[in-house]
Amino acid sequence: xxxxxxxxxxxxxTVEEAIALLDRGGGSARLVAGGHSLLPMMKLRxxxxxxxxxxxxxxxxxxxxxxxxxxxIGATTRHHAVLDSAVLAEHYRIFAExxxxxxxxxxxxxxxxxxxxxxxxxxxxxxxVFSALRAVAVIRSGSGTRSVPVRGFHVGPYETVVGDAExxxxxxxxxxxxxGSAYEKVERRAGDYAVAAVGAxxxxxxxxxxxxxxxxxxxxxxxxxxxxxxxVSLRGTPPSEEAIARAAATCAERCxxxxxxxxxxxxxxxxxxxxxxxxxxxxxxxxxxxVG
Amino acid sequence: xxxxxxxNGSHTEADVEPRLLLVHYLRExxxxxxxxxxxxxxxxxxxxxxxxxxxxxSCTVLAVMAEGHDVTTVEGLAKxxxxxxxxxxxxxxxxxxxxxxxxGMMLTARALLNGNADPDEKSIREAIxxxxxxxxxxxxxxxxxRWAVEHSAADETEEAAV
Numbered sequence: 001x002x003x004x005x006x007x008x009x010x011x012x013x014t015v016e017e018a019i020a021l022l023d024r025g026g027g028s029a030r031l032v033a034g035g036h037s038l039l040p041m042m043k044l045r046x047x048x049x050x051x052x053x054x055x056x057x058x059x060x061x062x063x064x065x066x067x068x069x070x071x072x073i074g075a076t077t078r079h080h081a082v083l084d085s086a087v088l089a090e091h092y093r094i095f096a097e098x099x100x101x102x103x104x105x106x107x108x109x110x111x112x113x114x115x116x117x118x119x120x121x122x123x124x125x126x127x128x129v130f131s132a133l134r135a136v137a138v139i140r141s142g143s144g145t146r147s148v149p150v151r152g153f154h155v156g157p158y159e160t161v162v163g164d165a166e167x168x169x170x171x172x173x174x175x176x177x178x179x180g181s182a183y184e185k186v187e188r189r190a191g192d193y194a195v196a197a198v199g200a201x202x203x204x205x206x207x208x209x210x211x212x213x214x215x216x217x218x219x220x221x222x223x224x225x226x227x228x229x230x231x232v233s234l235r236g237t238p239p240s241e242e243a244i245a246r247a248a249a250t251c252a253e254r255c256x257x258x259x260x261x262x263x264x265x266x267x268x269x270x271x272x273x274x275x276x277x278x279x280x281x282x283x284x285x286x287x288x289x290x291v292g
Numbered sequence: 293x294x295x296x297x298x299x300n301g302s303h304t305e306a307d308v309e310p311r312l313l314l315v316h317y318l319r320e321x322x323x324x325x326x327x328x329x330x331x332x333x334x335x336x337x338x339x340x341x342x343x344x345x346x347x348x349x350s351c352t353v354l355a356v357m358a359e360g361h362d363v364t365t366v367e368g369l370a371k372x373x374x375x376x377x378x379x380x381x382x383x384x385x386x387x388x389x390x391x392x393x394x395x396g397m398m399l400t401a402r403a404l405l406n407g408n409a410d411p412d413e414k415s416i417r418e419a420i421x422x423x424x425x426x427x428x429x430x431x432x433x434x435x436x437x438r439w440a441v442e443h444s445a446a447d448e449t450e451e452a453a454v
Contacts, residue, residue, distance in 0.1 A: 001316075002332040009293060009310030009356050032354075039352050040333055052310070054357060104422030106337055106400065109346050110353070190421060191335070 004042035008051040012058065015167060019142050021053045023165040031055050031167060033076050034111035036103070037119040061114070061169055064088060071173045075114025080105065082113060082126075092133065092173070093286065094181035094199050098125045101183075104191045114168045122157045123193040123219035129183065130171055131225035132199040132216030138170040145169070151224040176212060179203045180286030184275040185218070188262060194219040195262045198251075198275035202239060202283040204291045210234045215247070215280075220272055221256035229254060230276070239284040248276035295359040299324070300368030310356050315339040317355035318365055326366040326395050337423035340396030341365050347403045349422070366395035369402060377440040378402050387436030389427035396423045401437045410441055
């Protein structure tokens, strides 16, 4: 029987209460919402917090809404709500395409956006999605709120800039016109972590050139889940097959996958090349339809 | 820690350790062994129960998290002696062999039908994709759920007539 080690359990009814409880825990307290990453790790003693602060009651952080020129996604929004969101579907297909291959429907009923981000698993799909879209994480502490670009959010595997007495409250995604996006994932079996996955968005200008582009790389050791060199190479140029192939080759070369039970390094690099090409090609095609 | 949880419509309460998993609260504390305990890693779905009507894997939910909420287990599917159409579908269409995945399958199916009265085969397969059957019985499970779809309307008519 797998059971976590003993811990103290607290329930927070407001964000302020959650921060106060974390503060009191002094680094030995962890937030829990869906618990679908943290509880399995606690069962295996890979995580051993002394106190769990349950934030499932913070339903005021459960939202997906347009605010000005951004989409704001609350931290306790469940994965299934991201998958089903009409707002996200209207602006970025990448969300539904990624969510459809995150675990399974039952896990998606429970797991949250904030939990996924803060778990910071290198194979976590939404981290790459938000990185591709250059989203911004909103973090609250006892003394106020700060915003951190998602590309500066992850310090390393399972490590983020969120402090011991801080809480990620929201992720904000800029809305871009004339945009297409896509997510491509290869997994060994349905519902598994990715062997490799790639998310992308492409924004075209009136002349059909790439006005802006974002690439997210999952599970392949890419710094900040992206490859800016490949993005720069595409910006301002027509998204030709050759340009996309060059960007894909750059991603494959610059990422830093590790050999593990999901495959050797050369296979993962090969996958990155193929998946970047597919994600950019599909994103470009849907952006073309948007631009008309 | 004292918790009270509404299980299958009945009030339950107990003094539990925070680390007690919901699946063990149901099975050990309450003796409701219809909820099966399988992989322990939120993969297999044998432990699926409805939490406020939503199917979740109870091996990855703490019992204390269910405090103040409604839980439905397979024991709560039938209304008295009248089996749920999903249960009857599993009987009629031979939707089980060893039966280990069956309670989880049926609860996931019940939640699906509550939100969508007429799901097609693709929706059914997608809905149960977090519930593993190792007797390779998916074909019959999908038929069982479709049977429930086709016989739910008739049940309602019968009930209305009574």
